[in-house]
Amino acid sequence: MTSLAYRIRRTAAIAVSLAAGSTLALAGTATAHPAPQSGPGPQSAPVAKGLYQSAYSERNHVLWATSAVGRPPVTQSGLVKVDPRTLKVRATYTPPVSRPETGAVEAVYGVAVDDEHNTVWTTNTRDNSVAVYSQRTGKHLATLPGVPHAREVVVDERHNLAWASSFGDGSVVAFDTRTYREKRRVTVAGSSPAGLAVNERSGTAYATDLANDRIIEIAPGAAGPRLIPTGDGPLSIALSEDGRTAYSADQAAGTVSVINLRRGAVTRTVPTGAGALSVAADPRSGRVLVANRGTAGVSVVDPRKGTVVDTLNTGANPNHVRVTHGAAFVVAKSGSGPEGEDVLHRFPLGR
Secondary structure, eight states, X not given: OTTHHHHHHHHHHHXXXXXXXXXXXXXXXXXXXXXXXXXXXOEEEEEETTXXXXXXXXXXXXXXXXXXXXXXXXXXXXXXXEOTTTOOEEEEEOOOEXXXXXXXXXXXXXXXXXXXXXXXXXXXXXXTEEEEEETTTOOEEEXXXXXXXXXXXXXXXXXXXXXXXXXXXXXXXXXXXXXXXXXXXXXXXXXOEEEEEEETTTTEEEEEETTTTEEEEEOTTOSSOEEEEOSSSEEEEEEOTTSSEEEEEETTTTEEEEEXXXXXXXXXXXXXXXXXXXXXXXXXXOOEEEEETTTTEEEEEETTTTEEEEEEEOOSOEEEEEEETTEEEEEEOOOOSTTSOEXXXXXXXXX
């Protein structure tokens, strides 16, 4: 659902082009690229040391990944541009230096793509900020401070907003993706916002509250946030294609919770494995994928039956899972590359 506005605009442009009898071209937006297709089997490739998350650009047919190595001062970090078919690194962009006295850079951790404005958004966790980069050139465009321990970022292209979780002060912050100005800040006292998801149809944002085992729902026009209970230690969240159901990866419990958002209640709890860290929903099959850091694999869950139907073997420390066009991209912090790099996996998914 993260590229809904771009897909709507692209579909409209194609319709106009075909009606006019002209050649297919999207002037002023983007050239259509083939989506990654399900291959004959899984692929794996070393990408960079310190991999964290990935995000797919439909507009540019690129997978963007973040990397940051070590504890402060972090001097090695990169925004990595990866070919989603071959998993080869096309380019790596180094964040700007944030502390000249130590050589520390504005290390990147969370990542989201804005295809509407051809940018990439990152969280700079150790610098308490988020940043914006050009997808076309990799140029650093802006740093937006005031997001203590910024953990994740998600883009609502239809409403021109980027939402960031401010883990350090219990806030969820929205920035205008055109002007980079702060548009909204919702603070829930005592909360620890971590994972994020957004329903682009309604403009409603969701954040997991790691400290209080609940989801923070922020709806347009609502007087305040709605708090929805979920599993033990929710770290990541995803939405079903219709936006009626949420799934939380519950790190402490090693489960995925299935939440009916209308009722505001958990309807199923499915054990997946120790350290359930990241969750993604497959819009084609309706299945849910959960990266379990403690069990070296990704569980494929049928949320209707409440069962694990498959396991994708990733090796040590799967950290993040992203599903797009029938494939799952999994970042594994295994350090198993020839020079100690972490590994990116690509798994074709059945319908």
